[in-house]
Amino acid sequence: MSDPHSGSSVPQVDVPYRLDWRAAGVRIGAHRGKVEGAGGLFRDHDLLVRSQDPRRIDLRMSLRDPFGNLYVKRFEQKTSITVYALVDLSASMGFAGSVDKMDVVANLCGALAASARRIGDSFGLIGCDETILPKFLLPATRSRGTEADMVADLRAYLPAGHGAEGLLEGAAYLAGRRKLVFVISDFYWPRDLMEAVFEALSAHDVISIVLRDPRETRDLPRYGLVSLADLETGRQRLYVMRPSLRAALMHEEAMAAKALRALAVRYGRPPFQVMGRVDWDKFGAYLMGEAA
Known part of the structure:
Protein backbone atom coordinates (compact mmCIF):
# COMPACT_ATOMS: atom_id res chain seq x y z
CA MET A 1 0.00 0.00 0.00
CA SER A 2 1.16 3.52 -0.64
CA ASP A 3 0.46 6.62 1.42
CA PRO A 4 -2.44 8.49 -0.17
CA HIS A 5 -1.62 12.03 -1.24
CA SER A 6 -2.89 14.55 1.27
CA GLY A 7 -4.43 16.68 -1.43
CA SER A 8 -6.57 13.94 -2.98
CA SER A 9 -10.29 13.94 -2.23
CA VAL A 10 -10.55 10.29 -1.17
CA PRO A 11 -7.39 8.28 -0.37
CA GLN A 12 -6.85 5.47 -2.84
CA VAL A 13 -5.76 2.76 -0.44
CA ASP A 14 -7.27 -0.55 0.67
CA VAL A 15 -7.47 -1.13 4.41
CA PRO A 16 -8.11 -4.82 5.16
CA TYR A 17 -9.67 -5.75 8.47
CA ARG A 18 -10.50 -9.11 10.00
CA LEU A 19 -12.93 -9.92 12.80
CA ASP A 20 -12.44 -12.53 15.49
CA TRP A 21 -16.20 -12.62 16.15
CA ARG A 22 -19.23 -13.72 14.14
CA ALA A 23 -21.50 -10.96 12.93
CA ALA A 24 -25.23 -11.21 13.57
CA GLY A 25 -26.41 -9.36 10.47
CA VAL A 26 -28.48 -10.90 7.67
CA ARG A 27 -27.16 -8.85 4.76
CA GLN A 77 -23.70 -17.30 5.62
CA LYS A 78 -21.10 -14.58 5.22
CA THR A 79 -22.53 -11.27 6.29
CA SER A 80 -21.82 -7.55 6.35
CA ILE A 81 -21.14 -5.35 9.37
CA THR A 82 -21.38 -1.70 10.33
CA VAL A 83 -18.14 0.25 10.70
CA TYR A 84 -17.91 3.61 12.46
CA ALA A 85 -15.12 6.12 13.00
CA LEU A 86 -15.57 7.86 16.36
CA VAL A 87 -13.27 10.86 16.01
CA ASP A 88 -11.96 13.25 18.63
CA LEU A 89 -12.21 16.78 17.21
CA SER A 90 -11.13 18.68 20.32
CA ALA A 91 -8.53 21.46 20.09
CA SER A 92 -5.46 19.25 20.54
CA MET A 93 -6.35 17.51 17.26
CA GLY A 94 -5.62 20.78 15.49
CA PHE A 95 -1.89 20.40 16.11
CA ALA A 96 0.18 20.75 12.94
CA GLY A 97 3.82 19.72 13.28
CA SER A 98 5.54 17.41 10.86
CA VAL A 99 2.02 16.69 9.59
CA ASP A 100 -1.43 18.16 10.16
CA LYS A 101 -3.41 15.82 12.44
CA MET A 102 -6.67 16.62 10.66
CA ASP A 103 -5.07 15.66 7.37
CA VAL A 104 -4.21 12.28 8.90
CA VAL A 105 -7.76 11.94 10.26
CA ALA A 106 -9.20 12.69 6.82
CA ASN A 107 -6.95 10.11 5.17
CA LEU A 108 -7.85 7.44 7.73
CA CYS A 109 -11.60 8.04 7.51
CA GLY A 110 -11.57 8.23 3.73
CA ALA A 111 -9.60 4.99 3.41
CA LEU A 112 -11.80 3.18 5.94
CA ALA A 113 -15.01 4.36 4.26
CA ALA A 114 -13.87 3.29 0.79
CA SER A 115 -12.56 -0.07 2.02
CA ALA A 116 -15.77 -0.82 3.93
CA ARG A 117 -17.92 0.00 0.92
CA ARG A 118 -15.85 -2.19 -1.40
CA ILE A 119 -16.56 -5.32 0.67
CA GLY A 120 -20.22 -4.52 1.32
CA ASP A 121 -19.99 -3.01 4.82
CA SER A 122 -21.59 0.28 5.81
CA PHE A 123 -19.51 3.14 7.20
CA GLY A 124 -20.44 6.06 9.43
CA LEU A 125 -18.67 8.95 11.14
CA ILE A 126 -19.19 10.61 14.51
CA GLY A 127 -16.99 13.62 15.24
CA CYS A 128 -17.00 15.11 18.74
CA ASP A 129 -15.49 17.73 20.98
CA GLU A 130 -17.52 18.62 24.10
CA THR A 131 -20.57 17.33 22.20
CA ILE A 132 -21.30 15.57 18.95
CA LEU A 133 -20.72 18.00 16.09
CA PRO A 134 -23.77 17.89 13.75
CA LYS A 135 -21.58 18.51 10.69
CA PHE A 136 -19.64 15.34 11.47
CA LEU A 137 -22.53 13.07 12.38
CA LEU A 138 -22.89 10.85 9.33
CA PRO A 139 -25.07 7.75 9.80
CA ALA A 140 -23.64 4.52 8.40
CA THR A 141 -24.23 3.98 4.69
CA ARG A 142 -22.92 1.88 1.82
CA SER A 143 -23.16 4.77 -0.62
CA ARG A 144 -19.94 6.26 -1.92
CA GLY A 145 -21.50 9.67 -2.49
CA THR A 146 -20.56 11.04 0.93
CA GLU A 147 -16.89 9.99 1.00
CA ALA A 148 -15.38 12.94 -0.87
CA ASP A 149 -17.38 15.54 1.10
CA MET A 150 -16.51 13.86 4.40
CA VAL A 151 -12.78 13.85 3.61
CA ALA A 152 -12.85 17.47 2.42
CA ASP A 153 -14.77 18.65 5.51
CA LEU A 154 -12.39 16.87 7.88
CA ARG A 155 -9.34 18.20 6.06
CA ALA A 156 -10.61 21.79 6.26
CA TYR A 157 -11.81 21.67 9.86
CA LEU A 158 -9.92 23.53 12.60
CA PRO A 159 -10.66 21.89 15.96
CA ALA A 160 -11.36 24.34 18.77
CA GLY A 161 -13.37 22.48 21.43
CA HIS A 162 -12.00 22.37 24.99
CA GLY A 163 -12.60 18.72 25.69
CA ALA A 164 -13.69 15.40 24.20
CA GLU A 165 -16.65 14.54 26.44
CA GLY A 166 -18.86 14.27 23.35
CA LEU A 167 -17.30 10.88 22.69
CA LEU A 168 -19.57 9.52 25.43
CA GLU A 169 -22.57 10.83 23.46
CA GLY A 170 -21.09 9.18 20.38
CA ALA A 171 -20.79 5.87 22.20
CA ALA A 172 -24.45 6.09 23.24
CA TYR A 173 -25.41 6.77 19.61
CA LEU A 174 -23.74 3.47 18.66
CA ALA A 175 -25.84 1.36 21.03
CA GLY A 176 -27.29 -1.80 19.54
CA ARG A 177 -25.88 -4.57 17.39
CA ARG A 178 -22.13 -5.09 17.65
CA LYS A 179 -20.09 -2.86 15.36
CA LEU A 180 -16.47 -2.31 14.43
CA VAL A 181 -15.57 1.09 15.90
CA PHE A 182 -12.36 2.98 15.15
CA VAL A 183 -11.67 5.57 17.87
CA ILE A 184 -9.30 8.13 16.34
CA SER A 185 -7.64 10.60 18.70
CA ASP A 186 -4.39 11.75 20.27
CA PHE A 187 -5.92 10.50 23.56
CA TYR A 188 -4.86 13.53 25.57
CA TRP A 189 -7.86 12.95 27.81
CA PRO A 190 -8.36 12.77 31.58
CA ARG A 191 -8.05 9.21 32.86
CA ASP A 192 -11.68 9.06 34.01
CA LEU A 193 -12.96 10.10 30.57
CA MET A 194 -10.77 7.51 28.88
CA GLU A 195 -12.11 4.73 31.10
CA ALA A 196 -15.70 5.92 30.62
CA VAL A 197 -15.40 5.93 26.81
CA PHE A 198 -13.94 2.42 26.66
CA GLU A 199 -16.59 1.15 29.06
CA ALA A 200 -19.37 2.77 27.00
CA LEU A 201 -18.03 1.04 23.86
CA SER A 202 -17.49 -2.35 25.51
CA ALA A 203 -20.28 -4.00 23.49
CA HIS A 204 -18.39 -3.30 20.25
CA ASP A 205 -15.10 -4.31 18.65
CA VAL A 206 -13.02 -1.20 19.36
CA ILE A 207 -9.81 -0.24 17.56
CA SER A 208 -8.08 2.78 19.05
CA ILE A 209 -5.82 4.74 16.70
CA VAL A 210 -3.43 7.07 18.52
CA LEU A 211 -2.17 10.06 16.55
CA ARG A 212 1.20 11.45 17.55
CA ASP A 213 3.60 13.95 16.01
CA PRO A 214 7.36 13.88 16.66
CA ARG A 215 7.35 17.64 17.29
CA GLU A 216 4.98 17.32 20.25
CA THR A 217 7.67 15.87 22.55
CA ARG A 218 10.30 13.83 20.76
CA ASP A 219 11.86 16.69 18.79
CA LEU A 220 12.23 19.02 21.75
CA PRO A 221 15.71 20.57 22.08
CA ARG A 222 17.98 19.57 24.96
CA TYR A 223 18.64 23.20 25.88
CA GLY A 224 16.97 26.54 25.21
CA LEU A 225 13.78 28.51 25.75
CA VAL A 226 10.72 26.65 24.56
CA SER A 227 7.12 27.86 24.51
CA LEU A 228 4.77 24.94 25.10
CA ALA A 229 1.03 25.22 24.60
CA ASP A 230 -1.85 23.26 26.10
CA LEU A 231 -3.90 22.81 22.97
CA GLU A 232 -7.08 21.99 24.89
CA THR A 233 -7.07 25.32 26.77
CA GLY A 234 -4.91 27.49 24.51
CA ARG A 235 -2.64 28.45 27.39
CA GLN A 236 1.08 28.85 26.70
CA ARG A 237 4.01 28.69 29.05
CA LEU A 238 7.69 29.43 28.56
CA TYR A 239 10.11 26.72 29.72
CA VAL A 240 13.88 26.68 30.08
CA MET A 241 14.51 23.34 28.42
CA ARG A 242 17.22 21.12 29.86
CA PRO A 243 17.92 17.38 29.59
CA SER A 244 16.17 16.51 32.85
CA LEU A 245 12.98 18.37 31.88
CA ARG A 246 13.03 16.86 28.41
CA ALA A 247 13.46 13.39 29.91
CA ALA A 248 10.59 14.04 32.32
CA LEU A 249 8.26 15.08 29.50
CA MET A 250 9.15 12.01 27.45
CA HIS A 251 8.70 9.77 30.51
CA GLU A 252 5.26 11.27 31.10
CA GLU A 253 4.31 10.53 27.49
CA ALA A 254 5.59 6.94 27.82
CA MET A 255 3.57 6.38 31.01
CA ALA A 256 0.42 7.76 29.37
CA ALA A 257 0.95 5.42 26.40
CA LYS A 258 1.42 2.47 28.74
CA ALA A 259 -1.78 3.29 30.63
CA LEU A 260 -3.75 3.63 27.38
CA ARG A 261 -2.45 0.30 26.11
CA ALA A 262 -3.41 -1.45 29.34
CA LEU A 263 -6.91 0.02 29.18
CA ALA A 264 -7.41 -0.80 25.49
CA VAL A 265 -6.20 -4.39 25.96
CA ARG A 266 -8.58 -4.82 28.90
CA TYR A 267 -11.47 -4.07 26.54
CA GLY A 268 -10.12 -5.91 23.49
CA ARG A 269 -7.36 -4.86 21.13
CA PRO A 270 -4.10 -2.99 21.78
CA PRO A 271 -3.98 0.52 20.29
CA PHE A 272 -2.31 1.34 16.99
CA GLN A 273 -0.01 4.35 17.04
CA VAL A 274 0.46 6.64 14.07
CA MET A 275 3.64 8.70 14.41
CA GLY A 276 3.32 11.42 11.80
CA ARG A 277 1.96 9.89 8.61
CA VAL A 278 0.11 6.58 8.40
CA ASP A 279 2.21 3.54 7.52
CA TRP A 280 -0.52 1.76 5.57
CA ASP A 281 1.35 -1.55 5.31
CA LYS A 282 1.88 -1.63 9.07
CA PHE A 283 -1.73 -0.59 9.69
CA GLY A 284 -3.03 -3.34 7.41
CA ALA A 285 -0.87 -5.95 9.15
CA TYR A 286 -2.15 -4.77 12.54
CA LEU A 287 -5.78 -5.04 11.44
CA MET A 288 -5.20 -8.56 10.10
CA GLY A 289 -3.70 -9.63 13.41
CA GLU A 290 -0.13 -9.85 12.13
CA ALA A 291 1.21 -7.04 14.28
CA ALA A 292 0.29 -5.41 17.57
Missing part, protein backbone atom coordinates in the same frame (compact mmCIF):
# COMPACT_ATOMS: atom_id res chain seq x y z
CA ILE A 28 -24.66 -10.80 2.66
CA GLY A 29 -21.10 -9.56 3.05
CA ALA A 30 -17.51 -10.63 3.61
CA HIS A 31 -17.45 -11.66 7.29
CA ARG A 32 -18.21 -14.85 9.17
CA GLY A 33 -21.74 -14.72 10.50
CA LYS A 34 -24.04 -16.38 12.98
CA VAL A 35 -26.79 -16.95 10.44
CA GLU A 36 -27.10 -20.23 8.55
CA GLY A 37 -27.17 -19.82 4.79
CA ALA A 38 -26.86 -21.56 1.47
CA GLY A 39 -23.26 -20.63 0.90
CA GLY A 40 -20.16 -19.67 2.79
CA LEU A 41 -18.06 -21.84 5.07
CA PHE A 42 -18.99 -25.31 6.26
CA ARG A 43 -20.07 -25.08 9.89
CA ASP A 44 -21.26 -28.52 11.09
CA HIS A 45 -23.71 -31.36 10.58
CA ASP A 46 -27.23 -31.59 11.91
CA LEU A 47 -30.01 -34.15 11.80
CA LEU A 48 -32.34 -33.86 8.81
CA VAL A 49 -35.33 -33.82 11.18
CA ARG A 50 -34.00 -30.58 12.68
CA SER A 51 -32.56 -28.90 9.60
CA GLN A 52 -35.14 -29.92 7.05
CA ASP A 53 -33.31 -29.36 3.80
CA PRO A 54 -32.82 -32.64 1.89
CA ARG A 55 -30.67 -30.83 -0.71
CA ARG A 56 -27.83 -30.82 1.80
CA ILE A 57 -27.92 -34.48 2.89
CA ASP A 58 -24.40 -35.80 3.52
CA LEU A 59 -24.58 -39.48 2.53
CA ARG A 60 -21.11 -40.31 3.84
CA MET A 61 -21.90 -38.93 7.28
CA SER A 62 -25.33 -40.57 7.30
CA LEU A 63 -23.96 -44.02 6.39
CA ARG A 64 -21.59 -43.89 9.37
CA ASP A 65 -24.48 -43.48 11.84
CA PRO A 66 -25.36 -46.93 13.30
CA PHE A 67 -28.88 -45.70 14.10
CA GLY A 68 -29.65 -44.85 10.48
CA ASN A 69 -30.13 -41.11 10.99
CA LEU A 70 -29.83 -38.81 8.03
CA TYR A 71 -27.49 -35.82 8.37
CA VAL A 72 -27.33 -32.58 6.45
CA LYS A 73 -24.47 -30.12 6.10
CA ARG A 74 -24.94 -26.68 7.56
CA PHE A 75 -23.11 -23.63 6.26
CA GLU A 76 -22.63 -20.20 7.75
Whole structure:
Protein backbone atom coordinates (compact mmCIF):
# COMPACT_ATOMS: atom_id res chain seq x y z
CA MET A 1 0.00 0.00 0.00
CA SER A 2 1.16 3.52 -0.64
CA ASP A 3 0.46 6.62 1.42
CA PRO A 4 -2.44 8.49 -0.17
CA HIS A 5 -1.62 12.03 -1.24
CA SER A 6 -2.89 14.55 1.27
CA GLY A 7 -4.43 16.68 -1.43
CA SER A 8 -6.57 13.94 -2.98
CA SER A 9 -10.29 13.94 -2.23
CA VAL A 10 -10.55 10.29 -1.17
CA PRO A 11 -7.39 8.28 -0.37
CA GLN A 12 -6.85 5.47 -2.84
CA VAL A 13 -5.76 2.76 -0.44
CA ASP A 14 -7.27 -0.55 0.67
CA VAL A 15 -7.47 -1.13 4.41
CA PRO A 16 -8.11 -4.82 5.16
CA TYR A 17 -9.67 -5.75 8.47
CA ARG A 18 -10.50 -9.11 10.00
CA LEU A 19 -12.93 -9.92 12.80
CA ASP A 20 -12.44 -12.53 15.49
CA TRP A 21 -16.20 -12.62 16.15
CA ARG A 22 -19.23 -13.72 14.14
CA ALA A 23 -21.50 -10.96 12.93
CA ALA A 24 -25.23 -11.21 13.57
CA GLY A 25 -26.41 -9.36 10.47
CA VAL A 26 -28.48 -10.90 7.67
CA ARG A 27 -27.16 -8.85 4.76
CA ILE A 28 -24.66 -10.80 2.66
CA GLY A 29 -21.10 -9.56 3.05
CA ALA A 30 -17.51 -10.63 3.61
CA HIS A 31 -17.45 -11.66 7.29
CA ARG A 32 -18.21 -14.85 9.17
CA GLY A 33 -21.74 -14.72 10.50
CA LYS A 34 -24.04 -16.38 12.98
CA VAL A 35 -26.79 -16.95 10.44
CA GLU A 36 -27.10 -20.23 8.55
CA GLY A 37 -27.17 -19.82 4.79
CA ALA A 38 -26.86 -21.56 1.47
CA GLY A 39 -23.26 -20.63 0.90
CA GLY A 40 -20.16 -19.67 2.79
CA LEU A 41 -18.06 -21.84 5.07
CA PHE A 42 -18.99 -25.31 6.26
CA ARG A 43 -20.07 -25.08 9.89
CA ASP A 44 -21.26 -28.52 11.09
CA HIS A 45 -23.71 -31.36 10.58
CA ASP A 46 -27.23 -31.59 11.91
CA LEU A 47 -30.01 -34.15 11.80
CA LEU A 48 -32.34 -33.86 8.81
CA VAL A 49 -35.33 -33.82 11.18
CA ARG A 50 -34.00 -30.58 12.68
CA SER A 51 -32.56 -28.90 9.60
CA GLN A 52 -35.14 -29.92 7.05
CA ASP A 53 -33.31 -29.36 3.80
CA PRO A 54 -32.82 -32.64 1.89
CA ARG A 55 -30.67 -30.83 -0.71
CA ARG A 56 -27.83 -30.82 1.80
CA ILE A 57 -27.92 -34.48 2.89
CA ASP A 58 -24.40 -35.80 3.52
CA LEU A 59 -24.58 -39.48 2.53
CA ARG A 60 -21.11 -40.31 3.84
CA MET A 61 -21.90 -38.93 7.28
CA SER A 62 -25.33 -40.57 7.30
CA LEU A 63 -23.96 -44.02 6.39
CA ARG A 64 -21.59 -43.89 9.37
CA ASP A 65 -24.48 -43.48 11.84
CA PRO A 66 -25.36 -46.93 13.30
CA PHE A 67 -28.88 -45.70 14.10
CA GLY A 68 -29.65 -44.85 10.48
CA ASN A 69 -30.13 -41.11 10.99
CA LEU A 70 -29.83 -38.81 8.03
CA TYR A 71 -27.49 -35.82 8.37
CA VAL A 72 -27.33 -32.58 6.45
CA LYS A 73 -24.47 -30.12 6.10
CA ARG A 74 -24.94 -26.68 7.56
CA PHE A 75 -23.11 -23.63 6.26
CA GLU A 76 -22.63 -20.20 7.75
CA GLN A 77 -23.70 -17.30 5.62
CA LYS A 78 -21.10 -14.58 5.22
CA THR A 79 -22.53 -11.27 6.29
CA SER A 80 -21.82 -7.55 6.35
CA ILE A 81 -21.14 -5.35 9.37
CA THR A 82 -21.38 -1.70 10.33
CA VAL A 83 -18.14 0.25 10.70
CA TYR A 84 -17.91 3.61 12.46
CA ALA A 85 -15.12 6.12 13.00
CA LEU A 86 -15.57 7.86 16.36
CA VAL A 87 -13.27 10.86 16.01
CA ASP A 88 -11.96 13.25 18.63
CA LEU A 89 -12.21 16.78 17.21
CA SER A 90 -11.13 18.68 20.32
CA ALA A 91 -8.53 21.46 20.09
CA SER A 92 -5.46 19.25 20.54
CA MET A 93 -6.35 17.51 17.26
CA GLY A 94 -5.62 20.78 15.49
CA PHE A 95 -1.89 20.40 16.11
CA ALA A 96 0.18 20.75 12.94
CA GLY A 97 3.82 19.72 13.28
CA SER A 98 5.54 17.41 10.86
CA VAL A 99 2.02 16.69 9.59
CA ASP A 100 -1.43 18.16 10.16
CA LYS A 101 -3.41 15.82 12.44
CA MET A 102 -6.67 16.62 10.66
CA ASP A 103 -5.07 15.66 7.37
CA VAL A 104 -4.21 12.28 8.90
CA VAL A 105 -7.76 11.94 10.26
CA ALA A 106 -9.20 12.69 6.82
CA ASN A 107 -6.95 10.11 5.17
CA LEU A 108 -7.85 7.44 7.73
CA CYS A 109 -11.60 8.04 7.51
CA GLY A 110 -11.57 8.23 3.73
CA ALA A 111 -9.60 4.99 3.41
CA LEU A 112 -11.80 3.18 5.94
CA ALA A 113 -15.01 4.36 4.26
CA ALA A 114 -13.87 3.29 0.79
CA SER A 115 -12.56 -0.07 2.02
CA ALA A 116 -15.77 -0.82 3.93
CA ARG A 117 -17.92 0.00 0.92
CA ARG A 118 -15.85 -2.19 -1.40
CA ILE A 119 -16.56 -5.32 0.67
CA GLY A 120 -20.22 -4.52 1.32
CA ASP A 121 -19.99 -3.01 4.82
CA SER A 122 -21.59 0.28 5.81
CA PHE A 123 -19.51 3.14 7.20
CA GLY A 124 -20.44 6.06 9.43
CA LEU A 125 -18.67 8.95 11.14
CA ILE A 126 -19.19 10.61 14.51
CA GLY A 127 -16.99 13.62 15.24
CA CYS A 128 -17.00 15.11 18.74
CA ASP A 129 -15.49 17.73 20.98
CA GLU A 130 -17.52 18.62 24.10
CA THR A 131 -20.57 17.33 22.20
CA ILE A 132 -21.30 15.57 18.95
CA LEU A 133 -20.72 18.00 16.09
CA PRO A 134 -23.77 17.89 13.75
CA LYS A 135 -21.58 18.51 10.69
CA PHE A 136 -19.64 15.34 11.47
CA LEU A 137 -22.53 13.07 12.38
CA LEU A 138 -22.89 10.85 9.33
CA PRO A 139 -25.07 7.75 9.80
CA ALA A 140 -23.64 4.52 8.40
CA THR A 141 -24.23 3.98 4.69
CA ARG A 142 -22.92 1.88 1.82
CA SER A 143 -23.16 4.77 -0.62
CA ARG A 144 -19.94 6.26 -1.92
CA GLY A 145 -21.50 9.67 -2.49
CA THR A 146 -20.56 11.04 0.93
CA GLU A 147 -16.89 9.99 1.00
CA ALA A 148 -15.38 12.94 -0.87
CA ASP A 149 -17.38 15.54 1.10
CA MET A 150 -16.51 13.86 4.40
CA VAL A 151 -12.78 13.85 3.61
CA ALA A 152 -12.85 17.47 2.42
CA ASP A 153 -14.77 18.65 5.51
CA LEU A 154 -12.39 16.87 7.88
CA ARG A 155 -9.34 18.20 6.06
CA ALA A 156 -10.61 21.79 6.26
CA TYR A 157 -11.81 21.67 9.86
CA LEU A 158 -9.92 23.53 12.60
CA PRO A 159 -10.66 21.89 15.96
CA ALA A 160 -11.36 24.34 18.77
CA GLY A 161 -13.37 22.48 21.43
CA HIS A 162 -12.00 22.37 24.99
CA GLY A 163 -12.60 18.72 25.69
CA ALA A 164 -13.69 15.40 24.20
CA GLU A 165 -16.65 14.54 26.44
CA GLY A 166 -18.86 14.27 23.35
CA LEU A 167 -17.30 10.88 22.69
CA LEU A 168 -19.57 9.52 25.43
CA GLU A 169 -22.57 10.83 23.46
CA GLY A 170 -21.09 9.18 20.38
CA ALA A 171 -20.79 5.87 22.20
CA ALA A 172 -24.45 6.09 23.24
CA TYR A 173 -25.41 6.77 19.61
CA LEU A 174 -23.74 3.47 18.66
CA ALA A 175 -25.84 1.36 21.03
CA GLY A 176 -27.29 -1.80 19.54
CA ARG A 177 -25.88 -4.57 17.39
CA ARG A 178 -22.13 -5.09 17.65
CA LYS A 179 -20.09 -2.86 15.36
CA LEU A 180 -16.47 -2.31 14.43
CA VAL A 181 -15.57 1.09 15.90
CA PHE A 182 -12.36 2.98 15.15
CA VAL A 183 -11.67 5.57 17.87
CA ILE A 184 -9.30 8.13 16.34
CA SER A 185 -7.64 10.60 18.70
CA ASP A 186 -4.39 11.75 20.27
CA PHE A 187 -5.92 10.50 23.56
CA TYR A 188 -4.86 13.53 25.57
CA TRP A 189 -7.86 12.95 27.81
CA PRO A 190 -8.36 12.77 31.58
CA ARG A 191 -8.05 9.21 32.86
CA ASP A 192 -11.68 9.06 34.01
CA LEU A 193 -12.96 10.10 30.57
CA MET A 194 -10.77 7.51 28.88
CA GLU A 195 -12.11 4.73 31.10
CA ALA A 196 -15.70 5.92 30.62
CA VAL A 197 -15.40 5.93 26.81
CA PHE A 198 -13.94 2.42 26.66
CA GLU A 199 -16.59 1.15 29.06
CA ALA A 200 -19.37 2.77 27.00
CA LEU A 201 -18.03 1.04 23.86
CA SER A 202 -17.49 -2.35 25.51
CA ALA A 203 -20.28 -4.00 23.49
CA HIS A 204 -18.39 -3.30 20.25
CA ASP A 205 -15.10 -4.31 18.65
CA VAL A 206 -13.02 -1.20 19.36
CA ILE A 207 -9.81 -0.24 17.56
CA SER A 208 -8.08 2.78 19.05
CA ILE A 209 -5.82 4.74 16.70
CA VAL A 210 -3.43 7.07 18.52
CA LEU A 211 -2.17 10.06 16.55
CA ARG A 212 1.20 11.45 17.55
CA ASP A 213 3.60 13.95 16.01
CA PRO A 214 7.36 13.88 16.66
CA ARG A 215 7.35 17.64 17.29
CA GLU A 216 4.98 17.32 20.25
CA THR A 217 7.67 15.87 22.55
CA ARG A 218 10.30 13.83 20.76
CA ASP A 219 11.86 16.69 18.79
CA LEU A 220 12.23 19.02 21.75
CA PRO A 221 15.71 20.57 22.08
CA ARG A 222 17.98 19.57 24.96
CA TYR A 223 18.64 23.20 25.88
CA GLY A 224 16.97 26.54 25.21
CA LEU A 225 13.78 28.51 25.75
CA VAL A 226 10.72 26.65 24.56
CA SER A 227 7.12 27.86 24.51
CA LEU A 228 4.77 24.94 25.10
CA ALA A 229 1.03 25.22 24.60
CA ASP A 230 -1.85 23.26 26.10
CA LEU A 231 -3.90 22.81 22.97
CA GLU A 232 -7.08 21.99 24.89
CA THR A 233 -7.07 25.32 26.77
CA GLY A 234 -4.91 27.49 24.51
CA ARG A 235 -2.64 28.45 27.39
CA GLN A 236 1.08 28.85 26.70
CA ARG A 237 4.01 28.69 29.05
CA LEU A 238 7.69 29.43 28.56
CA TYR A 239 10.11 26.72 29.72
CA VAL A 240 13.88 26.68 30.08
CA MET A 241 14.51 23.34 28.42
CA ARG A 242 17.22 21.12 29.86
CA PRO A 243 17.92 17.38 29.59
CA SER A 244 16.17 16.51 32.85
CA LEU A 245 12.98 18.37 31.88
CA ARG A 246 13.03 16.86 28.41
CA ALA A 247 13.46 13.39 29.91
CA ALA A 248 10.59 14.04 32.32
CA LEU A 249 8.26 15.08 29.50
CA MET A 250 9.15 12.01 27.45
CA HIS A 251 8.70 9.77 30.51
CA GLU A 252 5.26 11.27 31.10
CA GLU A 253 4.31 10.53 27.49
CA ALA A 254 5.59 6.94 27.82
CA MET A 255 3.57 6.38 31.01
CA ALA A 256 0.42 7.76 29.37
CA ALA A 257 0.95 5.42 26.40
CA LYS A 258 1.42 2.47 28.74
CA ALA A 259 -1.78 3.29 30.63
CA LEU A 260 -3.75 3.63 27.38
CA ARG A 261 -2.45 0.30 26.11
CA ALA A 262 -3.41 -1.45 29.34
CA LEU A 263 -6.91 0.02 29.18
CA ALA A 264 -7.41 -0.80 25.49
CA VAL A 265 -6.20 -4.39 25.96
CA ARG A 266 -8.58 -4.82 28.90
CA TYR A 267 -11.47 -4.07 26.54
CA GLY A 268 -10.12 -5.91 23.49
CA ARG A 269 -7.36 -4.86 21.13
CA PRO A 270 -4.10 -2.99 21.78
CA PRO A 271 -3.98 0.52 20.29
CA PHE A 272 -2.31 1.34 16.99
CA GLN A 273 -0.01 4.35 17.04
CA VAL A 274 0.46 6.64 14.07
CA MET A 275 3.64 8.70 14.41
CA GLY A 276 3.32 11.42 11.80
CA ARG A 277 1.96 9.89 8.61
CA VAL A 278 0.11 6.58 8.40
CA ASP A 279 2.21 3.54 7.52
CA TRP A 280 -0.52 1.76 5.57
CA ASP A 281 1.35 -1.55 5.31
CA LYS A 282 1.88 -1.63 9.07
CA PHE A 283 -1.73 -0.59 9.69
CA GLY A 284 -3.03 -3.34 7.41
CA ALA A 285 -0.87 -5.95 9.15
CA TYR A 286 -2.15 -4.77 12.54
CA LEU A 287 -5.78 -5.04 11.44
CA MET A 288 -5.20 -8.56 10.10
CA GLY A 289 -3.70 -9.63 13.41
CA GLU A 290 -0.13 -9.85 12.13
CA ALA A 291 1.21 -7.04 14.28
CA ALA A 292 0.29 -5.41 17.57
